[in-house]
Amino acid sequence: MNACDYQSFxxxxxxxxxxxxxxxxxxxxxxxxxxxxxRQPLVLSDTFQRECPQQxxxxxxxxxxxxxxxxxxxxxxxxxxxxxxxAKQRFAVxxxxxxxxxxxxxxxxxxxxxxxxxxxxxxxIALTGIEPIALPTQxxxxxxxxxxxxxxxxxxxxxxELICVAIAEHTVTNDVAAFAKDTTVKQSIKHLxxxxxxxxxxxxxxxxxxxxxxxQGASEADRAQIARVLPVFIGQYLTHEIHAAFDIHLIEQxxxxxxxxxxxxxEVGALTYPVGRRHPLITNILRLFTNSxxxxxxxxxxxxxxxxx
Ligand SMILES: [Fe+2]
Ligand SMILES: [Fe+2]
Numbered sequence: 289m290n291a292c293d294y295q296s297f298x299x300x301x302x303x304x305x306x307x308x309x310x311x312x313x314x315x316x317x318x319x320x321x322x323x324x325x326x327r328q329p330l331v332l333s334d335t336f337q338r339e340c341p342q343q344x345x346x347x348x349x350x351x352x353x354x355x356x357x358x359x360x361x362x363x364x365x366x367x368x369x370x371x372x373x374x375a376k377q378r379f380a381v382x383x384x385x386x387x388x389x390x391x392x393x394x395x396x397x398x399x400x401x402x403x404x405x406x407x408x409x410x411x412x413i414a415l416t417g418i419e420p421i422a423l424p425t426q427x428x429x430x431x432x433x434x435x436x437x438x439x440x441x442x443x444x445x446x447x448x449e450l451i452c453v454a455i456a457e458h459t460v461t462n463d464v465a466a467f468a469k470d471t472t473v474k475q476s477i478k479h480l481x482x483x484x485x486x487x488x489x490x491x492x493x494x495x496x497x498x499x500x501x502x503x504q505g506a507s508e509a510d511r512a513q514i515a516r517v518l519p520v521f522i523g524q525y526l527t528h529e530i531h532a533a534f535d536i537h538l539i540e541q542x543x544x545x546x547x548x549x550x551x552x553x554x555e556v557g558a559l560t561y562p563v564g565r566r567h568p569l570i571t572n573i574l575r576l577f578t579n580s581x582x583x584x585x586x587x588x589x590x591x592x593x594x595x596x597x
Contacts (some may be wrong), residue, residue: 290504294497296386297490301393303489307400308484309591309597313483315411322477323348330535335554339548347538349412350503352477353420354534359405359484360454362426363398367491370453370515373446374498380446381412381502384587389495396440397487408480421541424530429456437499439517447502448514451582452521454495458576461488461570492576499580515587522573526563532556565595 302308315322325331328351331344341507372392373379383391413419432454437445467481468475501510535556539549564570577583589596 290501292384294384294386294501296390297494298386298389298393300370300490301390303389304486305393306395306449307396308488310483312407313404313479315415315476316474317415318474320474321348321472322416322474323352323466324473325562326470327351327355327466330538330556331551333552335548335551335555339551340542340544343542343544345416346418346542349416349418350421350538350541352412353409354423356409357420357423358427360402362429362460363402363405364431365538366427366429366433367398367453367457368395370449370559371398375431376448379450382452383498383501387498387501394491394494396489401484401487404467404480404483408477421538424534426530427518428525428527428530429507430460432521436521439520440513444510444513447506447510448517450495450502450513451499451518452525454499454580455521455573456525457488457495458492461485461492463574496576496579500581503580503585504550511585512587515585515591517589519532519594520589522592523563526569565597570595576584 308401322345325348328348330336331347336344336347352575370379371391371394374381374383375395376570377388409420429452433449436449436452440448465481465485468478468485470478506514536553539552539556542549542552544552574583577592582588583592
């Protein structure tokens with residue numbers, strides 16, 4: 289596919305975008321969980337279940353706040369920025385008007401997702417009376433994208449940013465799907481996640497088509513330079529340093545003795561995912577490389593050797 293073959297999804301957006309079709313979701317006051325247990329292993333640990341099971345809901349509410357905070361950072365600081373630059377033709381990679389129009393719908397969707405997330409933050413504080421503890425000001429991508437961009441010469445930096453955002457937009461789907469299936473979680477939270485997932489299905493296709501257009505027009509020399517920074521990006525993106533630091537901070541806030549805090553920190557410290565081909569997000573990441581045709585290039589396969597099956 290080249291830029292001339294690009295088909296806009298504007299009609300689909302008019303019919304299906306959640307900002308066009310979904311009602312405001314209201315958090316219900318019932319006995320269901322506010323966050324899936326499977327997404328916060330701290331509460332499933334032996335020490336937690338033995339020593340402070342009554343603090344489970346506090347931990348789940350704080351983890352929801354962290355999740356919401358991450359969504360707001362991702363949408364407004366990462367995806368919005370790149371999509372807006374494409375829409376406004378401020379991007380080093382030129383795209384036709386149809387791409388730029390679709391990029392503007394992505395800006396609208398992402399800012400709306402951030403608004404909905406902030407709405408749930410407010411509703412949760414009102415319902416539970418629990419104020420958020422100090423939340424991180426960055427997500428892993430806030431560091432991983434600049435690190436990858438810094439590894440190529442100036443003319444290739446926007447292309448690297450595009451590829452990084454496209455990778456990230458292929459992985460949110462997994463995150464959100466885990467919520468949508470869980471029957472122990474509040475219906476409104478599941479609706480929130482399902483709404484988000486609906487828009488993200490459209491986005492992942494958008495980003496992989498843009499990367500494909502760029503990649504097909506890139507020289508072998510440019511491709512080789514970009515391929516070299518891909519492992520830098522993936523390695524930093526898949527670390528859970530910020531999340532682990534949040535869990536430690538959260539444990540500090542629990543009303544338990546110092547020795548139990550110490551034991552909980554040890555248990556969550558042992559939980560981190562391996563950065564390698566067994567990481568659960570690798571399948572999604574490889575899907576972008578396949579759909580965009582990047583994996584057809586030997587330099588990309590070589591750079592990603594550690595992650596390929
Ligand atoms: Fe989103
Ligand atoms: Fe998105």
